[in-house]
Amino acid sequence: MDSDKEKFGEENKVAMTLYEFKQLCINDQAQATWDDGIQIGFRQQEQEHMILYRLDSFYVEVRYHSVKNEVTAIKSFISDESLQPYFDTIDISSLL
Secondary structure, three states: OHHHHHHOOOOOOOOOHHHHHOOOOOHHHHHHHHHEEEEEEEEOOEEEEEEEEEEEOOEEEEEEEEOOOOEEEEEEEOOHHHHHHOOOOOOOOOHO
16 A cells, blocks of 8 residues: 555655765755645845755755845754744734
């Protein structure tokens, strides 16, 4: 019997570790993030957009410059402290 992943056309993927991710070049980090990451946050500082993803057991922040139309940096981390800038962007008013 086919697994649920096979039924939906998903491959059996092995989870990537943070160490393995950091060994990739920036282009491969970006591709892995876009292919397998789940977007969980967004913030902006002037012309730079920061998009937060969850990828396997760690987080990835992709910095994108809107005028230059390019990824300027990719930061990967496990620490919840690095999530702090995103806490201010979460609107919980509808939950109160």
